[in-house]
Amino acid sequence: MEHTAQDPHERPFFAPSGKGGLASWIFSTDHKRIGLLYLGLIMLMFSVAVVLGLLLRLKLMTPGNTLLTPQQYNAIFTLHGVIMVFMVVIPSIPASFGNIFLPLHIGANDVSFPRLNNFSWWLYVTGLVLALVSIFTGNGPPDTGWTFYVPFSEHTTTNVSIAVIAVFVLGFSSILTGLNFITTVHRLRTPGMTWRKLPLFVWSLYATGWIQVLATPILGITALLIFSERVLHLGLFDPGRGGDPLLYQHLFWIYSHPAVYIMILPAMGVISEIIPVFSRKPVFGYNMIAFSSLAIAFAGSLVWAHHMFTSGMSDNAVLLFSFLTFVVAIPSAIKVFNWLSTMYKGSISLDPPLLFSLGFILMFSIGGLTGLVLGSAGTDIHVHDTYFVVAHFHYVIFGGTGLGMFAAMHYWFPKVFGRMYDHTRAFWSFWIILLGMNVLYFPMFVMGLQGMPRRYYDYLPQYAPLQMVSTWGSWILAVGLILMFHNLYRGCRYGPVATKNPWGGATLEWTLPTPLPAEAFYGDPVAPEPYDYKGVNPDG
Amino acid sequence: MHDTTTAARGAEHGADRPHEPLSYRFLLLVWLGLMCLTATTVAVSRIELGALNIVAALGLAGAKASLVIFFFMHLKYxxxxxxxxxxxxxxxxxxxxxxxxxxxxxxx
The missing domain is CATH 1.20.5 (Single alpha-helices involved in coiled-coils or other helix-helix interfaces)
Structure with a gap:
């Protein structure tokens, strides 16, 4: 077949196709363009939330009434949490790289519902706008923390109502993405792409899709209930009127704990793709990694009340949820051991994607093991609502999902943009980020064990030295992030042209031209063995 | 960005089972059933049954949801x-x- 510059199988997906400008992007039904739209907005919101985090650390560097008022401090940690959780981490990998690569991995030219895909992006934008409105109107941004706990969220005069509606809309965006992915995996696999030939990234997105579809509606209901409480004063969570404040916590965490797995599972999928490619070995225990994604999705949906051990819930429930929490550690550990076994005796290339993946394993392991301290009811009593929780959460989510996202950015960058970034700068940015994360968050474990409560505006002088170290860590981390984003930006603009398969991957996207073309496949591609590297070598 | 191959693949997997359209009479009966179950829900809530009140409420709600999903939303087919x-x-x-x-x- 003769190709021309306008041939959609040759033309890069981001190149103008004749009609267009901005409208050809924001109304696009192409999964690759939608993925990039998500990626751009997610990174923008990430930058905003990082700046808010730096501000919080700067305020906490010294004790006393400095830099921010208590009200400003409450508002900023709420915004940091709401933006990071609902606008960055939950959509991060599925909405961006999932959108771009899930159809390509299964040999399809798009997702099952391309228009719904565009609509879910618009819902995401609507959610962002509503969140912005909640910041700049009325009595100012919400000051409840990202958990919106009652009774405070019912009574505070800040803009909680609009913020929870924003969360409701963002939730719908997430549901539609999950629904699209589940349907796509069921219906659009190329002939011969059996379930046991699916790349593990697809398995992880499939498991994530189920959590998004089944758990997120409960967040929507919970957000609406807070809104109803504030507007109609129903008394659902008010014991004075027959309500139950713990019911709110149940409803919130029935979604928000599985949401942690919406955050981490796609990152685990990315790691499962990267490690075999850079070890030049088939992935160890394919079946168990795929099964463990489903097991994490299922078991992770049954552990929510471990956030409530000190809330006054029944002892029977404490015992049961503590036990179930330990169960979910098993499939997580299966993945870690299988990744390490994949690397054993492999021909390892320490390229940037693998470095970020190894960073993921280290940070996720620390975060995961400290999670068992919190999941164990006895020890949780001592560290509940302390900096220990903050440290654990950031190790898992920033050290895990964050580094997983950065690994994905470095792995698929040449395929998406058609250029390569500078490896030395990527190397340095990784080590600076890893150092910054540990200097920032590790002291929080120590402070938490010493009793420093989370979300406090001020603290006793005994915590001052470690608070200072933690703030230094935030600066190191910021330097690493700036270096990494600068390197990727330079690579995108001025980097050398990338080859078709620079890493030697065996999944279908590496058979396509670089950068990705507007139309991926001519007909039905042959389903490959995704982790068989015989005869597949890095080119260029 | 669907090509014919991908679209055809989806259509092939997604074919619904053909069935006759449901009659208005049948749909009306389902609606009446829903009304009866709603009335039962209200009536049962006024009788003190202890923990069984919850079981009854959830059971009735499940029955109503099943009618909606199976017939109004065509899950049966x-x-x-x-x-x-x-x-x-x-x-x-x-x-x-x-x-x-x-x-x-x-x-x-």
């Missing part, structure tokens, strides 16, 4: 995989409610 997925959603909901009652049922 879908293939087994769609039925399985909807069933799974209900199982997860039942587990969530059940585990919550491990707290509520033993709290005081």
């Amino acid at each position: 879908e293939n087994w995989i769609i039925k399985g997925m909807v069933f799974m959603a209900f199982v997860v909901l039942a587990i969530a409610i059940g585990l919550t009652f491990v707290d509520v049922g033993y709290r005081y």
